[in-house]
Amino acid sequence: MKKLLKIIPAVSFVGTVVFSILYENTSLEILLTLAITLGTVTYHFAMRLLVAFLYHSAMKNRADYSRRWYQVSKAEMRFYEKLRVKRWKNKMPTYSPNTFDPRQHTWDEIAQATCQAELGHETIAVLSFLPILAGNWFGAYPVFVITSILSALFDLMFVAMQRYNRQRIVRLIDRNS
Secondary structure, X not given: OHHHHHHHHHHHHHHHHHHHXXXXXXXXXXXXXXXXXXXXXXHXXXXXXXXXXXXXXXXXXXXXXXXXXXXXXXXXXXXXHHOOHHHHHHHOOOOOHHHHOOXXXXXXXXXXXXXXXXXXXXHHHHHOOHHHHHHHHHOOHHHHHHHHHHHHHHHHHHHHHHHHHHHHHHHHHHHHO
């Protein structure tokens, strides 16, 4: 997964440059559309990698899961149950699966890692809307709005997953102590 997440922005960046040059030489609109699409993909993937790197460097999977921000209410858990998070959470990709492996880490460490992952995905969801500003240069607002919304929703799925899992992990920690 890590390798793929690094290859995608590199390939899409090269594609952005190639299609931009081709568009400048031909003025074919499809080439501009491809350049914009690949540029947006480059941004979303590169931004994710940067946010993950910054949070990992700063927090090192250490966060106080007892803080209010990380608390999950009963109503919120009901919401996650309605979303059926339990059904789809194990099908989602994980950048670093060993971070959440109870054979390698204590439940306390895993709960802390879920906090860091949550913050990272919340930050990414907010930053997903920055490409809309590119609409000033390129027009094509619908493309930027749609990709931004889809990207933010994708990351909010990971936020829901982290919060759902952390609530269950904290209950396990409380039972064991």
